[in-house]
Amino acid sequence: MDRMLVIAEAQDGGAPISEATQKTLAAARKIGSGGLDLLFVGAGLDSLSEKAGSLAGVERVFVFDDPRLAHPTATMVAGLVSETARSYGHVLMPGTSFGRDVLPRLAGLLKVPMVSDVLEVLEARVFKRGIYAGNVHTVVRVPDGIPVLLTVRLASWRVPEERSNNAIPVERRPVPAHLDESARFLELAVDSTVRPDLQSARRVVSGGRALGSRENFALLEKLADRLNAAVGASRAAVDAGYASNDLQVGQTGKIIAPELYMAFGISGAIQHVTGIRDARTIVAVNKDPEAPIFKIADFGLVGDLFEVIPELLKAIGQGTLQ
Ligand SMILES: Cc1cc2nc3c(=O)[nH]c(=O)nc-3n(C[C@H](O)[C@H](O)[C@H](O)COP(=O)(O)OP(=O)(O)OC[C@H]3O[C@@H](n4cnc5c(N)ncnc54)[C@H](O)[C@@H]3O)c2cc1C
Structure with a gap:
């Protein structure tokens, strides 16, 4: 027993x-x-x-x-x-x-x-x-x-x-002739992206409503690819159609624990923070110095993500950041 x-x-x-x-x-x-x-x-x-x-x-x-x-x-x-x-x-x-x-x-x-x-x-x-x-x-x-x-x-x-x-x-162990098949498997739809899986990735680059469009979200994806990171999103970004539903992080999305979580233009609502509490290092970029995300961030930068991301990409390109 x-x-x-x-x-x-x-x-x-x-x-x-x-x-x-x-x-x-x-x-x-x-x-x-x-x-x-x-x-x-x-x-x-x-x-x-x-x-x-x-x-x-x-x-x-x-x-x-x-x-x-x-x-x-x-x-x-x-x-x-x-x-x-x-x-x-x-x-x-x-x-x-x-x-x-x-x-x-x-x-x-x-x-x-x-x-x-x-x-x-x-x-x-x-x-x-x-x-x-x-x-x-x-x-x-x-x-x-x-x-x-x-x-x-x-x-x-x-x-x-x-x-x-x-x-x-x-x-x-013997498997009986009769199995409960009241629910049956029909199909597994696998995401074809080559990026790391959000749930198990060591690094996650995540964007919020501030990205403003699906096209702008591509900027964030570029940064994620350069850092070999998964892409995440706030619910506001998902609801607005900038990112797909399976990328949502938080209470009604995925609860994750990466080594590095980078939040761009995410305010830090409690329902979002619930999903990243166990992340080892949180980096936040937000143009509002009062944004709640800064309360849980290990590193915070008050700034415009549309300036910060290109700067980061430039620094990675020059090898000053990896
Ligand atoms: C039952 C329930 C469940 C929920 N579940 C989830 C969930 O699982 N996940 C989740 O994320 N949310 C969830 N929410 C929604 C949550 O409450 C917030 O509404 C949502 O997280 C806000 O998303 P956001 O931070 O992208 O948007 P906003 O709150 O609008 O924040 C946008 C931020 O971007 C900043 N910003 C604007 N422009 C720029 C710029 N150019 N550069 C830098 N920063 C900029 C602003 O200062 C602001 O802080 C849930 C809500 C409810 C009621």
Whole structure:
């Protein structure tokens, strides 16, 4: 009952084990009690056992591997793993859209509550989590005698540096003939941009309403490309059609934790700041010295972005900035 189970982020068998899964393992190790097992659901997962061997702390790996699980849906996964999950003291998933979709369903099947968005493990049953879009932290305790189900807020955890080279036993679990296909995978629309992914990028260059047009947003994209950064946007910029919806950063967009976040012409509304609280260094450029973004910025520059960005591009071109 004391063992912990991490259900991995859905992933292609050929890809490296996702950062989301590794961060969730970090949270599990912080809980610390009992052994730690890792469970994958997917198709063509043969090479995962070797990769899982490098993950510190993992003792056993279970796989549900079947061609029908190439694109597992939340209903399928919750039904499939419920029997396995039942025997664990803690079940964890990454706070990705996949984890946030699967775990509440699993909690429903097991008839237990769940804790979402865990920022910090205080004790084995006591967690700090964000509420009101991460603007308030609250401490919750899961009562004794029931399994603890939780999703992990990825921006608050780091990929563990510690590696091991254990040979981990991999147990293939039988996949039943009948899978819950009440929701079915139809299509994956992949963004064709070559820029780093906003959610995992080390650097993000973000623009707000002040950009004024989609054409002007291209200036920001040029800077992002020179810095090998992802592009982000405020909701005002997205609503005005300057940037696509998937680039929105904030409460109703993406919560990110890059090493560098550069905000151009973004006022710093609470709903935007919610998305960048865990960024390591925040740089803000705004022509209003009273803009709230300066309260959280590590470096602030009062100025016109239409002058500052060309200057930055020039400095990068001359090699005085990299
Ligand atoms: C329920 C809810 C959810 C929301 N979710 C989100 C969310 O996820 N993400 C989000 O971003 N917002 C969100 N919002 C909207 C949020 O409240 C703000 O309206 C929005 O963030 C403002 O975007 P902005 O900073 O680009 O625009 P503005 O607030 O209009 O700020 C523009 C800034 O640009 C500066 N500026 C103007 N011209 C220049 C120039 N030439 N050079 C430099 N600076 C200049 C101005 O001084 C100003 O500070 C949400 C709101 C609600 C109610």
